[in-house]
Amino acid sequence: MSGSDDSIVFNGVGEILIKFEEIWNKGGYEREANTSVGWETWKWQYHDHLQTTFLEEYTITELNSEHIEKLLVALDKPVGIDSRIPVYMLGGGANGGIAWRDFKEISQDNPTETAEMLSFFFDPNADIEERLEAFHKYYDDIETGPGSLLALATCLLMFVYPEQYIHYKWTEMREFFDEFAGYKVRRGFDAGQYRELNDACEQLRVQLSERVEDPSMIHVQTMIWSWEELLSLDNLLSRVTPGKTSDSGDQKRYFWVNTENIDWQKVGSQTFYSTTNSTGDNRKNLQAYLNASSGDEVLVYQISPAKQIVGRAHVTERNNKETTNESETPVEGITLQWDESLDGASWEAVQSDSELSSSRVVESDNSFIITELTKQEFERILELSTKPTYADYREELSVPESDITIERNNLYFPDKEWERIQSRIYQALVSGNHVLLFGPPGTGKTKLAKQICRDTVNKNYELVTASADWSTFDTVGGYQTTSENVLKFEPGVVLDRFRDGTDGTPTNEWLIIDELNRADIDKAFGSLFSALTGESVTLPFNGPDGTPIQILDASRADEEVGPNQFYIPNDWRMLATMNTLDKTSLYEMSYAFMRRWAFIPVGIPDLPSGDDEDTALKDLVGEYVRIWSKVDDIPEIEDHYEPVGRIWREVNKERAIGPAIIKDIYTHVAMAPDPDAADYVSPLIMYIFPQLEGLRRNELERLLERLESIIRVDTTELWMVARDFFQIDIQRSDER
Structure with a gap:
């Protein structure tokens, strides 16, 4: 709850402070200690490392361009643990790795500007909110969620000024502040909220001063991160009313549960998850077990070999006792019942999804057996688990007739000639034909093709120039050797228009082929003939899973989007240019191939005959x-x-x-x-x-x-x- 001045006030933290004092002073956080709180003293080693390698030699508030690389080297060094500390503090995995990679790249791109910004950011005499906002603005291009960007900023602050600043991490702070202050920590980059959280953590640091030597915000951060382990199971259970969640009311909760066992994966089957491990210690993330109530919904993730969501379940009982393979004595835990099997989202899909970057399951790199999700995260993972069809992308792939635009703009053609060209191209495109513009060199064929694509589909087109060396390898694709010395199918310039190279979603990028008559048509387009005339084709190549590569025609829109499929939308078009009407090349085209093209002349104007004045x-x-x-x-x-x-x-x-x-x-x-x-x-x-x-x-x-x-x-x-x-x-x- 909050005081009258809206400051955050903690209640009931006395026992945690006592437990932290006891375990800290007994060396329970040391590497050699066998305690459930784990090894945490590497944080002080990292701070000492920064002091000796950089902070004692350079003034952090007076940086120049030459200091930036040295600072990055110091920050980047793994100390104590086998991981770069900022990456680990952001939860590891792709989220932390990408954020730290981008931070370094942006810092190195302009070391002079970086030095100026970081000098201000690290100035403890400047306003903390202004400093955080400056950091946010400068590193806005980092590919991570706003909350993770705040976590990165405050991680740096804590290790440079451990007496003053706490490291912000939404998942851990959310649970602690909700439990002991009734305060809902908001997600995102909120500099004002961080000030409030940091002030509240200063209260805890002051209270620790009577219990441990030289307490810092690193002590407070460690205590917050391990508060569940500090309290015994009995004490935790006493805080929760049976049949209720730890919050007031009966609000449904949502969970991610890891499993290796597949024996219970049939409707109605049950399994038991204990709150203790084989040594009798409480499991990590114990609060998730305690938050679970009958009826809560569960997504089941199979760690191996599937590495994907394999089913939905629900909690039937909480805090019941059963014997397990690890213990003959009944232990506390929760019972789950299988509801349905799913061919769900892979870990790669969950980890790379921008909407899930701040979820605890991603930030922790799925390091807990049971992890609580928000309702939004639960539903988003289900969305990823739903296999989309090409019909689901109908709107994104369509090019309405009203969008087809053929304007003269900055091209000059005599009026009557332009009217003929404009009408012919428009009718060809709306009729479903590809367009081949032919005529003498220099008549503006390529510029006209680019202008049509730009006005109709914006940037969703590609321009390539044909070559006599072209084969189906260039247009369709073929096997290429990867850095791991493995053959992998790579699409050519035509197939590459139908799938996003980053996430595999279907695309509709129009294609301009300049000087098409340079290519040997049969050699370059052989296996595309059928596809370009509206038929599906199975190529003589296999994808990574061994299934063949397919080109799907528009009639197969109801099929699921697959990694080995290239779907040609009804509204996809090619535009090509020829400097001369090369009949040899044209006769080499099959009739079925030619009938999908509209041949449109783009000539030169009739030049006036000579007279005295011209x-x-x-x-x-x-x-x-x-x-x-x-x-x-x-x-x-x-x-x-x-x-x-x-x-x-x-x-x-x-x-x-x-x-x-x-x-x-x-x-x-x-x-x-x-x-x-x-x-x-x-x-x-x-x-x-x-x-x-x-x-x-x-x-x-x-x-x-x-x-x-x-x-x-x-x-x-x-x-x-x-x-x-x-x-x-x-x-x-x-x-x-």
């Missing part, structure tokens, strides 16, 4: 430049519109090219400080020559002479480079 051509180039300048801050220099347009028209007479290549030429000459001094030869060599491969000698000579008449500068280099680039002895007409 006004229409200048206007067309000007339209493009206005669009380019909005996106890339390209200057609008009208002097270049006509020559650039004429270059485009002359090149198109021999080889069609799109406006993207013309943009490169214009950008080069527009950057010249003086339009009259612009270098046209260089962009022709850099951007036009690569598009002219395959032209005959007379075609090249004819084109170069036309270009020469446009740029009207010394073109000696243009002809010389052309001879070397094309390996043809081309000549001007006056040299033949």
